[in-house]
Amino acid sequence: xxxxxxxxxxxxxxxxxxxxxxxxxxxxxxxxxxxxxxxxxxxxxxxxxxxxxxxxxxxxxxxxxxxxxxxxxxxxxxxxxxxxxxxxxxxxxxxxxxxxxxxxxxxxxxxxxxxxxxxxxxxxxxxxxxxxxxxxxxxxxxxxx
Amino acid sequence: xxxxxxxxxxxxxxxxxxxxxxxxxxxxxxxxxxxxxxxxxxxxxxxxxxxxxxxxxxxxxxxxxxxxxxxxxxxxxxxxxxxxxxxxxxxxxxxxxxxxxxxxxxxxxxxxxxxxxxxxxxxxxxxxxxxxxxxxxxxxxxxxxxxxxxxxxxxxxxxxxxxxxxxxxxxxxxxxxxxxxxxxxxxxxxxxxxxxxxxxxxxxxxxxxxxxxxxxxxxxxxxxxxxxxxxxxxxxxxxxxxx
Numbered sequence: 001x002x003x004x005x006x007x008x009x010x011x012x013x014x015x016x017x018x019x020x021x022x023x024x025x026x027x028x029x030x031x032x033x034x035x036x037x038x039x040x041x042x043x044x045x046x047x048x049x050x051x052x053x054x055x056x057x058x059x060x061x062x063x064x065x066x067x068x069x070x071x072x073x074x075x076x077x078x079x080x081x082x083x084x085x086x087x088x089x090x091x092x093x094x095x096x097x098x099x100x101x102x103x104x105x106x107x108x109x110x111x112x113x114x115x116x117x118x119x120x121x122x123x124x125x126x127x128x129x130x131x132x133x134x135x136x137x138x139x140x141x142x143x144x145x
Numbered sequence: 146x147x148x149x150x151x152x153x154x155x156x157x158x159x160x161x162x163x164x165x166x167x168x169x170x171x172x173x174x175x176x177x178x179x180x181x182x183x184x185x186x187x188x189x190x191x192x193x194x195x196x197x198x199x200x201x202x203x204x205x206x207x208x209x210x211x212x213x214x215x216x217x218x219x220x221x222x223x224x225x226x227x228x229x230x231x232x233x234x235x236x237x238x239x240x241x242x243x244x245x246x247x248x249x250x251x252x253x254x255x256x257x258x259x260x261x262x263x264x265x266x267x268x269x270x271x272x273x274x275x276x277x278x279x280x281x282x283x284x285x286x287x288x289x290x291x292x293x294x295x296x297x298x299x300x301x302x303x304x305x306x307x308x309x310x311x312x313x314x315x316x317x318x319x320x321x322x323x324x325x326x327x328x329x330x331x332x333x334x335x336x337x338x339x340x341x342x343x344x345x346x347x348x349x350x351x352x353x354x355x356x357x358x359x360x361x362x363x364x365x366x367x368x369x370x371x372x373x374x375x376x377x378x379x380x381x382x383x384x385x386x387x388x
Contacts, residue, residue, distance in 0.1 A: 015229065017348060035260050035263050035264060036299070038263070039252075039255060039256075039260065040260075042255060042301070043248075043251070043252065043255075046243075046246075046248075046293070046297075047248075047295075049200050049243060049293075050243055050244065050246065053243050053244050054244055061162060068172070068304070068307075069307055069376070070304060070306075070307030070308030070309070070310065070311050071308075072304075072308075073308060073312075074263070074304070074305050074308040074312070076306055076307060076308075077304035077308035078259065078263070078300070078301040078302075078304040078308075079304070080304055081286075081300045081301055081303050081304030081305075081307070082297040082300045082301030082304060083297070083300075084257075084300055085285075085286045085287070085288065085296045085300020085301070085303075086293055086296060086297040086300065087288075088287055088288025088296065088300075089285070089288045089289055089290065089291075089292055089293050089296040089297070090243055090293060092288055092289070092290045093242050093243060093244075093290055093291070093293075098218070107370060112330065119352050130288065139163050143307075143375075145303075
């Protein structure tokens with residue numbers, strides 16, 4: 001399943017060869033700073049992730065790199081950093097079964113095709129697990145999330 | 146001993162092991178404590194603080210409700226000192242593997258650990274022309290088996306910390322502390338055999354003390370850390386490195 005409100009990205013991801021049980025969760029761009037908006041986004045991630053894990057589906061959370069460093073407001077920062085932590089925890093829970101859970105943080109000018117490439121790699125059974133791939137250059141020389 | 150900490154400090158989760166140690170430490174540095182907790186044992190915590198000479202206002206409140214937030218504001222109204230420090234220490238766990246986690250346990254942990262901190266800061270910021278915020282995250286933000294909800298909430302708290310650090314600089318510094326295995330009531334409730342195994346994975350060979358977390362909070366709340374904002378300090382005995 002691809003959950004995305006970004007049509008261009010959804011289109012690029014839709015053409016990928018992914019397992020039927022896979023979840024690609026694209027965090028909504030610019031979640032407002034209201035608590036209800038943050039909770040709604042994280043709850044949807046919880047529900048979809050639980051469904052994927054119950055079917056041994058690999059998971060990739062896609063988010064914007066700037067949000068991991070809190071550059072675009074507190075709502076989107078809470079969502080991005082919350083998803084990264086959730087992925088690290090879930091990766092521990094699925095490791096024995098060889099089901100990967102990873103995160104891709106995209107930069108401002110990252111091509112959808114590049115995102116798709118990494119999503120495919122990160123959905124491979126027994127591939128990288130619990131990893132964060134940061135695309136673009138905005139993170140260079142900055143904090144490790 | 147860190148520098149003096151003036152003004153009022155709102156500390157949530159004040160009756161818990163880490164929260165109470167933070168209250169004691171900030172009070173010793175000169176702060177007037179607004180101790181917030183929803184548990185009945187808050188009364189005993191306030192009495193404990195008062196007996197050591199602390200200036201303390203106890204507020205029994207559920208911070209997931211508007212009424213709870215109003216109670217904190219009323220408590221601050223009673224403080225002779227202006228608000229200078231906020232410490233978000235309230236937290237709960239409801240552990241389960243994600244496949245078995247209930248929606249209620251997911252939501253409950255997010256509401257208390259993250260929503261309450263978010264709302265408290267939102268409510269108190271208008272009273273805050275300068276000062277410091279310290280959010281108590283957890284080493285679990287790096288990932289911890291069976292804690293999808295808790296880990297997510299504590300990671301999101303790190304995101305809140307970073308975003309606020311950028312938004313509120315230079316008037317307000319915002320940092321987080323990520324405790325590892327600390328000798329609190331919560332961790333002492335873990336079966337001894339399991340606890341011993343957990344301790345054996347800590348390079349420093351023991352559980353941390355609530356006072357060691359409190360010392361880090363006092364550092365971040367004082368001018369001793371005047372050039373630090375947006376950071377996470379792990380107080381975990383090296384556990385983030387070991388197998």
